[in-house]
Amino acid sequence: MKRFILKRLLVSIPVLIGITLIIFFLLNVVPGDPVALMMKEHISVDVVARVRAQMHLDDPAIVRYFRFLGNALRGDLGESYKLNRPVTSLILHAFPNTFVLAIWAALFAWIVGIPAGILSAVKKYSLPDNLFMGFSLLGVSMPVFWSALLFQWCFAVKLGWLPVAGFSGWQYVIMPAIVLGWSSAGTIARLTRSSLLEVMRNDYIRTARAKGLHELPVIFKHALKNALLPVVTVMAIQVAGLLAGAVITESVFGIPGVGRIAVNAIQARDMPLLQGAVLFETVLVILGNLVADILYAFLDPRIKVS
Amino acid sequence: MGPWDTSDRIHGRKGRGSVLLSMGLVLLGACATVASAERTLTIAYNEEPQTSDMQMTTSCYMIPLNVYDRLIECVTTGPGKSALVPGLATKWEVSKDGKVYTFHIRKGVKFHNGEELTAKDVVYTFDRMLDPKTKALNTDALDFIVGAGDRMSGKATSTTGLKALDNNTVQITLENPFVPFLAIIAAPQCSILNEKFTKPLGSKYGLTAENTCGTGPFILKDWTLNDHHTMVANAKYWRGRPQLDKFVVKIVVDAETMRMLFESGEIDLFDCDFAMSQIPYFTSHPKWSKQVISGPRVGLYYYSINQKIKPFDDVRVRKAWQMAVNRKLILEKMYYNQGQLENGVMPKGLLHNNPNQAKIAYDPVKAKQLLAQAGYPNGVDMEIALVASTGSQWQKMSEIVQSMVAKAGFRVTLKQMDEAAFYATRKEGKLPMYCNKWSADFNDPDNFFYTFFGEKGTVARSYNNLNPDNFAALDKGRAETNFAKRGKLYADLEKKIVIDQAAWLPLFSVKHLYVVQPKVQKFVIPWNGWSDYPVYETRVK
Numbered sequence: 001m002k003r004f005i006l007k008r009l010l011v012s013i014p015v016l017i018g019i020t021l022i023i024f025f026l027l028n029v030v031p032g033d034p035v036a037l038m039m040k041e042h043i044s045v046d047v048v049a050r051v052r053a054q055m056h057l058d059d060p061a062i063v064r065y066f067r068f069l070g071n072a073l074r075g076d077l078g079e080s081y082k083l084n085r086p087v088t089s090l091i092l093h094a095f096p097n098t099f100v101l102a103i104w105a106a107l108f109a110w111i112v113g114i115p116a117g118i119l120s121a122v123k124k125y126s127l128p129d130n131l132f133m134g135f136s137l138l139g140v141s142m143p144v145f146w147s148a149l150l151f152q153w154c155f156a157v158k159l160g161w162l163p164v165a166g167f168s169g170w171q172y173v174i175m176p177a178i179v180l181g182w183s184s185a186g187t188i189a190r191l192t193r194s195s196l197l198e199v200m201r202n203d204y205i206r207t208a209r210a211k212g213l214h215e216l217p218v219i220f221k222h223a224l225k226n227a228l229l230p231v232v233t234v235m236a237i238q239v240a241g242l243l244a245g246a247v248i249t250e251s252v253f254g255i256p257g258v259g260r261i262a263v264n265a266i267q268a269r270d271m272p273l274l275q276g277a278v279l280f281e282t283v284l285v286i287l288g289n290l291v292a293d294i295l296y297a298f299l300d301p302r303i304k305v306s
Numbered sequence: 307m308g309p310w311d312t313s314d315r316i317h318g319r320k321g322r323g324s325v326l327l328s329m330g331l332v333l334l335g336a337c338a339t340v341a342s343a344e345r346t347l348t349i350a351y352n353e354e355p356q357t358s359d360m361q362m363t364t365s366c367y368m369i370p371l372n373v374y375d376r377l378i379e380c381v382t383t384g385p386g387k388s389a390l391v392p393g394l395a396t397k398w399e400v401s402k403d404g405k406v407y408t409f410h411i412r413k414g415v416k417f418h419n420g421e422e423l424t425a426k427d428v429v430y431t432f433d434r435m436l437d438p439k440t441k442a443l444n445t446d447a448l449d450f451i452v453g454a455g456d457r458m459s460g461k462a463t464s465t466t467g468l469k470a471l472d473n474n475t476v477q478i479t480l481e482n483p484f485v486p487f488l489a490i491i492a493a494p495q496c497s498i499l500n501e502k503f504t505k506p507l508g509s510k511y512g513l514t515a516e517n518t519c520g521t522g523p524f525i526l527k528d529w530t531l532n533d534h535h536t537m538v539a540n541a542k543y544w545r546g547r548p549q550l551d552k553f554v555v556k557i558v559v560d561a562e563t564m565r566m567l568f569e570s571g572e573i574d575l576f577d578c579d580f581a582m583s584q585i586p587y588f589t590s591h592p593k594w595s596k597q598v599i600s601g602p603r604v605g606l607y608y609y610s611i612n613q614k615i616k617p618f619d620d621v622r623v624r625k626a627w628q629m630a631v632n633r634k635l636i637l638e639k640m641y642y643n644q645g646q647l648e649n650g651v652m653p654k655g656l657l658h659n660n661p662n663q664a665k666i667a668y669d670p671v672k673a674k675q676l677l678a679q680a681g682y683p684n685g686v687d688m689e690i691a692l693v694a695s696t697g698s699q700w701q702k703m704s705e706i707v708q709s710m711v712a713k714a715g716f717r718v719t720l721k722q723m724d725e726a727a728f729y730a731t732r733k734e735g736k737l738p739m740y741c742n743k744w745s746a747d748f749n750d751p752d753n754f755f756y757t758f759f760g761e762k763g764t765v766a767r768s769y770n771n772l773n774p775d776n777f778a779a780l781d782k783g784r785a786e787t788n789f790a791k792r793g794k795l796y797a798d799l800e801k802k803i804v805i806d807q808a809a810w811l812p813l814f815s816v817k818h819l820y821v822v823q824p825k826v827q828k829f830v831i832p833w834n835g836w837s838d839y840p841v842y843e844t845r846v847k
Contacts (some may be wrong), residue, residue, distance in 0.1 A: 032726030036733045038356075041744065042364035043733060044446045045766045050458070054441050083356050083531070085513055093531065149562055157566045164566045165558060167533060252560050256532030260559075264354075264532075269726045 001297075005290065012286040019282050020069070020275055028061045032269040034081045055081065068275060077279070078272035080265070087276035090261060095280075097167055098257035101180065101249070102242035104173050108181030109188055110235065114228075116185070117192025121227075122219060124197065132189060139186030148179045148252040165254035176253040180246050184238045191234055196227040229300055233292045240288020345846050346552040347826065349575045350564045351837070354532050354557050359512025360497045361435045361442040367494040367838035368555055372537055373418075374497030374520035377409050377428065377476075378488055380749060380833070386602035386655035388749050388833035390488055394423060394498055394521065395476075404483030404787050411474040415544045417500040418525045425470035430501035432478070433457070433465045441509075444495040450487075452479045483785040485792065489657075489748035494838075523548040523842045532557055549828070549845040574826050574846065578819035579837050582699050585642060588821045597824065600817040603835025604655035605745030606648040609690075609707075609811040614770040615738055617686045624808035626676035629669045630714035636706055637814045640699075645816035650800040651754050653815050655833065658751050658793040664805050666812070673714035685715030689738035691731075694722045700741050707741075737768035741813075746834040751796045755780055758810065759803055771809040776802065 035048045035057065052058055056067075071078055077087035116136065120129040139147075155175060156164040166172050199205065200223055208218045247259035258277060265274035355366035358373065379393040395409040415423040435442045436449070436457040445458060452467030467479040480487065490496065503519040504511050511517055515529040515536075523545065524537035537553040556573060558564045561581035568576040578585050588594045609631070617623040633647055646654065650663040677686060690704045701720070708718040721738060723731070731737045747753050757763050760780055764771045779799045786792040803809045818835040825847040832839040 030724075030727065031730050032724070033730040033733060034726070036729040037726050039364050039443055040729060041742070042443075042446075042747075043729070043763075043766050045733065045762050046449075047443055047445055048733065050438070050445075051441055051443065054438070083354075083513075084362065084509065090531070152563065152566050157570050160570060164570050164572055165560075165563045166556065166572075252563055254533065254556065254558050254560075254563060256530060256557075260532055267725060 001294070005294070008286075008290050008293070012283075015286065016279060016282055017069070019278060020072075021065070023275060023278050024065050024068070024271070025061065027269065027271055027274065033057075034269040034271070037268055038082060064271075068272070072275075072279070077276040080273040081270045082264075082268045083270075083273070087272050090273065091258060091276055091280050094256055094258045094261050097255055098243060098246070098250070098259065100173060101176055101246065101255060101257060102239065104177035105181035105184065105242055105246070106235070106239050108177050109184035109238065112181070113185035113188030114192050114231070117189040117231075118196060118219065118224065120189065120193040121196035121200065122215075129193075133193070136186035136189040139182035139184075140190070142183075144179060144183065144246070144248045145252055147182065148176070148249060151175050151179055152252075165252070167253070167255045172253075172255075176246075176249050176255060179253075180242065180249045184242070187234065187238070188231060191231050192227065195230050196223060199223045199227040202226075225299075229296065232295050232299060236292035236295055237285075237288055240285045240291075243284045243288070344551045345549065346554060347550050347575070347841055347844055347846055348554040348556065348573050349577070350556045350558040350567055350573045350580070351577075352557075352559055352561075352564070352580045355535075357512040358518040358526060358529075360495050361440060361444055362512065364443050364495075367836065369518075369526060369535070369537075370494040370497045370520075371522075371838055371840045372524040372553060372842070373518060373522045373526050374494070374499075375415075375522050376492055376494075376496050376498060377411075378492040380489065380492040382830050382833040385831070386604055386833055386835075388604075388655075390492055390749075393492070394428075398488075404485070404785070405480045407478045407480070407487065408471070409476045409478070411476060412544065413474060415521050416542055417503065417521050418519045418540060419500060419503050421500050421502055423498070423500075423521055424473050425476045426473075427501050428476045428498055429468045429470045430505070431499045432468050432496070434499065434504070435495075436465050447490050447493065447495045450480050450482065450484050452481055454481075483787060485784060485787060486748065486750035486752040489750045489753075493748045523840075524553055545842070548842050550841060553841050568821065568823075571823065574823045575829065576821040577837050578821065582641075585644070585819060588819075589642070594821050597821050598819055599822060599829070599831065600644065600819045601831030601833075601835070602655060603645075603745055603815045603818050604653055604749070604833060605743060605835050606653045606815045607741065607743045607813040609741050609813065610737075610739055610767065610769055611808070611810055612735075612738055612768045612770055613772075613809070614735060614768075617680065617682060617688070618739070620680045621808055622676045622680040623682070623686070626673040626680070626714060627711070627716065628666050628808055628811050629673035629676070630711040630716055631707055631811060631813075632668045632710055633666075633813050634668065635710070636703060637816070640703060640706065641814070641816045644819065645814045647814045648812040650804050650812060651758070651810075652751050652796065652800060653746075653754075653812075655749075656746055656751060656754065657749050658796045660793075660797040660800060663797070663800060666804070670711075670714040673711075677715045682715065685717055687717045687719065689719050689721045691721045691723055691728060691738045691740045693725045693728045703741055732768045733766050735765040735768050735770055740768075743816075745836055749833075752780075752784060755783065755796065755799065755803075769809060771803070771807060773807065776807075 035051045036043060039048065056064065068078060079086055080090060083090060116132040120132045123129050152164050155162045162175050163172055205218060205223055208222045247263050250257040250259045262274065262277040265277055351368060353366055355369055356363050358369045360370045376393045377395040378390050380388050381391050383389045394412050394415060396412050398407060398409045400407055411423060411425050411428060417423060432448055434440050436445055436454050438458055438460050448454060451465055453462055453465045456462035457465045469477045471477050497520065500519050507517050515526045518526045523540050523543045525540050527536045527538045529535040534554055534556045539548045539551050541547050558567060564580055565576065565584050567573045588598055611618050611624050611627065613619050637643060637645055637647065649665050650660060652659045692700050692704060704720055708720060711718060758767055758769060759771055759776055761777045776799065779795060783792060783795050786795055804812065818831060822829055827845040827847065829844045830839065
């Protein structure tokens with residue numbers, strides 16, 4: 001197992017370098033000048049020229065890329081052009097907010113999605129099944145910015161139960177976590193349902209029933225264990241995605257997280273910050289996939305890590 | 307305990323709380339009284355201030371207008387009206403040749419760290435702006451001081467034109483007479499810093515609340531990036547303690563969220579500039595319509611004209627464009643008639659504004675004739691550039707204009723660009739026509755003329771109105787000390803640029819609307835129409 005993990009981590013290094021290379025050169029190809037953007041309406045050509053030189057923006061792209069890479073290997077991701085702060089500190093300050101949101105969203109998705117999926121599978125084509133699948137379809141298909149606005153209007157403006165936006169207490173987490181988790185819950189519920197239905201058709205389930213077992217032990221002891229295998233994989237990847245930042249949710253609910261940082265960096269052509277954010281998010285996704293693989297191997301002994 | 311420490315105020319309230327306790331109230335009730343008694347104004351802003359160091363940014367002035375002071379302050383004296391009043395300088399003298407300014411620094415003013423303000427701090431602040439190590443973005447505000455060029459290029463280690471004559475006197479010598487100088491140093495960019503506090507921090511100054519220090523009525527107490535920043539009252543402010551205990555600025559990028567924050571009472575003031583589309587909602591709402599306040603804007607909306615891009619190299623086409631746009635209709639339909647037409651470069655409220663300036667007429671028939679005379683009898687193709695992320699007002703306006711000018715023969719293509727590409731192309735002088743607005747940074751015609759029609763500005767803003775006579779007149783206007791002569795000079799120049807050269811299309815100035823919660827009192831709408839304002843006089847019930 002250790003060798004497997006080490007091998008996967010080593011393989012991820014060229015992936016990381018490749019991603020930084022793509023982002024760097026893509027941003028160099030598209031037109032944009034971070035200094036002109038910083039000054040916007042107060043542009044002065046003299047100041048732009050001077051500050052560009054001071055920030056080494058006039059150096060060839062390849063020189064700037066290797067300077068970035070060299071510094072990154074020493075753990076220095078550079079300083080944000082726009083915010084003048086170290087990239088590492090900006091990301092590490094934003095990440096706890098994204099982490100809290102992601103974890104609660106994931107918990108919501110699991111707590112709601114898995115039981116809903118089980119119930120739907122057990123009571124196939126019943127009213128609860130239609131109801132749950134309807135809600136999960138809504139969650140999957142409704143754009144997050146829309147459901148976010150609906151929630152804000154209903155629970156904050158009309159009912160006054162929760163704050164509209166911000167991130168300075170537990171009550172600020174509830175709405176964004178539900179909005180963000182709803183989509184994941186929908187996916188999990190549908191996946192749990194279909195996976196469970198498939199498993200329930202297997203011979204060993206028929207055998208368990210033939211032994212005279214009650215339906216509940218059949219489902220929870222025999223069927224669910226196998227049915228949850230693909231669900232767990234999806235869950236791990238979903239968590240990695242959530243941790244990488246939920247851009248729209250963070251923007252609508254005013255959450256100072258990693259997703260917002262990345263979007264601001266793209267808009268501001270803030271190369272160091274964007275590189276840092278992308279590197280960070282790539283690491284999270286790679287780790288998420290790794291955890292999914294390990295969990296899969298752990299849960300299903302038939303699968304060997306080798 | 308220095309002024310940095312606001313615990314005296316908090317202790318004072320606790321004291322009142324204990325009196326309540328002694329009167330027999332329960333502890334919880336007393337605490338609730340204490341909490342609710344805090345006079346807090348909470349607002350929303352749509353952009354994160356990248357720093358509180360005003361030398362390093364050209365936007366987001368909410369912190370400097372409340373945390374810092376300047377030698378001279380530009381205060382709002384009425385709707386759209388302003389005056390320069392003594393700030394950290396009690397008085398000043400200007401030499402006869404208009405080159406030497408002597409400022410007498412107010413005694414007894416304390417920075418938030420307890421340090422007393424001296425002339426050295428003023429010299430340090432301005433020299434720091436020109437120091438290349440600072441990488442300041444606002445050197446334009448001071449680059450006319452003697453020795454500024456050498457300082458900025460690194461040839462000198464100090465600015466020769468900046469001198470502290472004694473502890474309370476600063477002398478600033480300019481290369482040439484420069485009339486707008488006093489107005490410029492009243493702008494937020496010229497906020498005064500404390501040398502002892504700022505110097506050791508280097509580039510870290512202004513990046514956190516702890517690394518920020520001014521003399522202003524509020525102290526920056528906490529700052530969470532992309533979330534909020536809080537300013538608390540400076541009990542030892544030299545003009546007296548502000549009326550508010552706390553001023554909280556929440557960063558909210560989404561306009562709908564901002565409106566809901568206001569409606570749920572989480573913010574006390576809604577700035578309609580952040581969401582123009584919400585104006586009809588608020589002005590027609592039974593509750594909120596009574597809470598709408600507005601003020602004129604010393605600024606204007608405009609369409610640029612790039613003379614390097616055909617067909618606008620021909621003055622007849624430019625004139626045709628001016629006549630093809632029905633500005634009154636746009637003002638009525640899009641901005642609910644909340645403003646007035648502008649016909650020049652100097653909007654109403656600006657120093658030397660000329661109320662008798664020639665009007666631009668809406669005349670699509672004549673516009674079509676002019677196009678034909680210019681060699682385009684079958685009309686002409688053109689582009690309007692738009693920033694996709696700015697919001698919808700420019701998009702909507704340009705869509706209206708697109709259909710409006712078709713009558714005169716202009717076939718408009720709207721070119722969506724992302725913000726970075728827009729500004730990079732504009733800087734090169736290659737951007738097609740675009741619409742935007744400009745509000746006065748300081749109350750002087752130079753702020754408008756030099757910005758748009760100065761030798762470098764006209765290229766960097768993609769006008770390319772390269773007229774040497776204009777440049778000479780602008781330099782003359784900067785140096786002309788006779789008020790009446792200066793006014794005439796700018797009025798003549800305005801006519802040349804707008805009427806004779808048809809170098810741009812001024813549209814209108816739109817009132818700045820705010821919606822305030824009933825508890826907010828004495829909110830002063832800034833004279834220039836900014837979304838940044840001092841809240842020193844504002845109260846909450």
